[in-house]
Amino acid sequence: MNIIICVKHVPETSEAELRIDASGKTIEKTGLVYDINEWDDYALEEAVRIKEKQGGTVTAITIGPDDSDSTLRKCLARGADKAIRLTDQKFTGSDAYAIAKILHSVIKTLPHDLVLTGMQAGDDGNAAVGPILAEMLKIPHATMVKKLELGTGIAKINRELEGGLEEQLEVKLPALFSIQTGINEPRYVSIMGIRKAMQKEIKVVTLADTGLTEADVGEAGSWIKIEKMYVPPVEKQAEFIKGTPDEVAVKITEILKAKGLI
């Protein structure tokens, strides 16, 4: 089984206070900690589990500058066999469509029974690269996959719908699946694994090697172009309770008591 996994190196922003940078088109990135995109982490685990069960190879692919190597190293340490990083100044400004074209340029040259992506990325959250890539590769796909069972030439998968409901589908292989969080429990990497991964090669590919032109990538090759980013204005705000933890506890207790909730 030849498994391709597409991963993204993203800033961890859930507990960070974000500011817009001087260009007005992106956030100030200094000081932010980067890691593998959360959804991709589950996709990586799923790929490695399939390989462990059935044999085969896992190839991890990312698009990004040098520092994305740490996410690829993580993939290698967790059980991926090969890693490819696509990088070029010209890729800047690529939307989901242009990103899918770049990924497609490499994946089409590799044997692939299964292509896995995260369901979305934690930074721009398009939830679109997977299905676009599947259409380009001319293979069936399913998104928001919460369960994946492989048979011969076929996969039985559960997709997450709304309100706790799922749907079960049968999809012919080769196929692309975009993975939802919670499908498995991603493992921790051993020190040994990280050491071994440091010695593995990361193949670097630039625009010239992809067969694409400048017009295919970046803003020129995208469907949509970011004009500006801004921190949304606060329309409504909670009444903040201030004081020491003890004082706060007293005030909350008073509110609950006044409302007859305790």
Add this chain to the structure above:
Amino acid sequence: MTKIFVLAEHRQGQLRDITFEMLTKAREIAEETGAELTAVVLGKDAKELAKPLADYAKTVIAVEDAKLENFNSEAYKKVLTALIQQHKPALVLMGHTSYGIELAPRLATALNLPLATDLIDLAFEGDTFTVTRQVYGGKVNAKATARKAETYLATIRQAAFAASKPAAPANGQITETPSPLTEEIAEKRFLQYVLPPPGGVDITAAEKLVGIGRGIKDQANIPMVDDLAKTIGAVLSCSRPIVDKNWLPTDRQVGSSGKTVKPKLYIALGISGAFQHILGMKNSDLIIAVNKDPKAPIFSFANYGVVEDLFKIVPPLKNKISEIRTQKA
């Protein structure tokens, strides 16, 4: 006249809320641009589903086919490709839902038309299609423009727009269009719906909920919060990351992929307030949120907020409430 298409979303015979939210927003755009609002419904009983849509849209295109009984993105792609090529609408709206996410990017690629996803706002500014979407987990908004095209595709975030019926029903004309599908989709087949395993707790029935999120940090910290919940007489619930980590069962999850709750009291501890979670709890009577980040979106929905580490607040709060309860008893 140019058209705006809204793809009606339905499951198990029921039209879903997002359909009417999209129709409401699309009506506004249609009025501004002079376009004709058209609802498109595909299904086994499409003509029946078309009836309520006719109150909202000038025309309803119904494609009825037994092969469209359950949603299948490949079947939808084929039917919509034919309809879009025939009618050349200026705009096609789909939900940013489990169905729209599955369908829209692939449809756009097949048609070579630009797509913008998960929109919280959209407009034509002159002949430029301009969209607003959230990035970095809802902490930042991005305004973007699409490359020029005859037709733009978009997926719309759930609950981004409130649904409202037009003052006078549109009395839309329902037109049945024959299905272009000649055979079942072989590469991707629907098998069945799978319900979540029945759990012991129904959080939707609880009068009071104490919800935990990422800020809880470790499974070992849950008993401390559960203690607080028991003291208040509340049930413990959570946001998605807690279920993903298997720290609490699925039936405790509040949000678009979990349960929608409307308790008298909702205490959110270490929940930042991703919109999927907000969708599930924003109608609670009283919301109190504790979070370290003063800019956490949850504070825009809470009645009371505390900017503090939840671990500093939970123990004294539990003690104070215990005292009162003991006095009462």
